[in-house]
Amino acid sequence: MTDMTRGPIPDPAPHVAYRACRENITRLVTSDPSVAELPVPACPGWNVRDLIGHLVLVCQMAVEEDPGEITDPPPPPPGIPVHELVVTWAALEEQLQEVLLRADWLRRRVLPLDALSHELDLRSALGLPPPDGSPALADALDLAVGGFTMSVQGRGLPALRVRTPDRKWAAGEDEAAATLSAGSLEVFRALTGRRTVHQIAELSWSTSPASWLPAFTWGPFTPPTSTIEESAPTPMGLDRHSAT
Numbered sequence: 001m002t003d004m005t006r007g008p009i010p011d012p013a014p015h016v017a018y019r020a021c022r023e024n025i026t027r028l029v030t031s032d033p034s035v036a037e038l039p040v041p042a043c044p045g046w047n048v049r050d051l052i053g054h055l056v057l058v059c060q061m062a063v064e065e066d067p068g069e070i071t072d073p074p075p076p077p078p079g080i081p082v083h084e085l086v087v088t089w090a091a092l093e094e095q096l097q098e099v100l101l102r103a104d105w106l107r108r109r110v111l112p113l114d115a116l117s118h119e120l121d122l123r124s125a126l127g128l129p130p131p132d133g134s135p136a137l138a139d140a141l142d143l144a145v146g147g148f149t150m151s152v153q154g155r156g157l158p159a160l161r162v163r164t165p166d167r168k169w170a171a172g173e174d175e176a177a178a179t180l181s182a183g184s185l186e187v188f189r190a191l192t193g194r195r196t197v198h199q200i201a202e203l204s205w206s207t208s209p210a211s212w213l214p215a216f217t218w219g220p221f222t223p224p225t226s227t228i229e230e231s232a233p234t235p236m237g238l239d240r241h242s243a244t
Contacts, residue, residue: 018100025052041229049085052082054118059089117194142169158177160178179205180204194224194229199231
């Protein structure tokens with residue numbers, strides 16, 4: 001993957017981005033305790049309590065520097081109230097900054113990606129809009145495009161340019177054969193298993209997307225078989241099927 005927009009920049013502070021997501025999520029789930037049992041369509045079989053339990057366990061694994069796959073922790077113990085989970089999460093997150101400073105590049109970025117992805121899942125379940133200007137989005141999107149790029153290359157597909165209103169990437173090493181354009185959050189949701197194949201195909205493509213649709217299944221992510229949330233409107237200047 002080549003980011004064609006951003007030049008060399010200092011390593012960001014992933015704990016700051018992660019904390020913003022944790023605080024947003026905590027505020028959402030503690031303002032109305034009745035949401036604990038609400039299902040989360042983006043995470044089949046989970047309710048809100050399960051989602052918080054997942055985030056707590058991922059944070060705990062990071063703090064303990066567990067070498068396991070943090071994207072698939074064991075299920076949380078049943079019955080722990082949400083307000084107890086968020087207290088535990090806050091205490092764990094206090095230790096996270098030091099851990100992330102010595103973590104490898106991937107783990108430093110997977111944690112904010114996971115937190116942002118589930119914040120968006122939660123907001124969708126609650127019928128709320130996404131956050132305005134999340135500090136986790138830029139690096140999470142870089143990581144998601146990087147994983148997608150490996151999927152494109154692993155399937156022997158032509159390179160694809162991925163474009164948002166303020167950034168663009170080359171997903172592949174050769175000259176891009178097509179361009180996918182959408183808003184940053186919409187690209188992120190498409191790349192992280194929150195958009196159906198049909199929704200992905202309805203984004204702004206410069207040519208038929210059929211060749212690249214299988215590449216949206218990568219790592220832990222698979223497009224859902226039915227719509228879990230509506231796509232965001234196409235941003236101004238990124239007309240559907242007319243990207244350049």
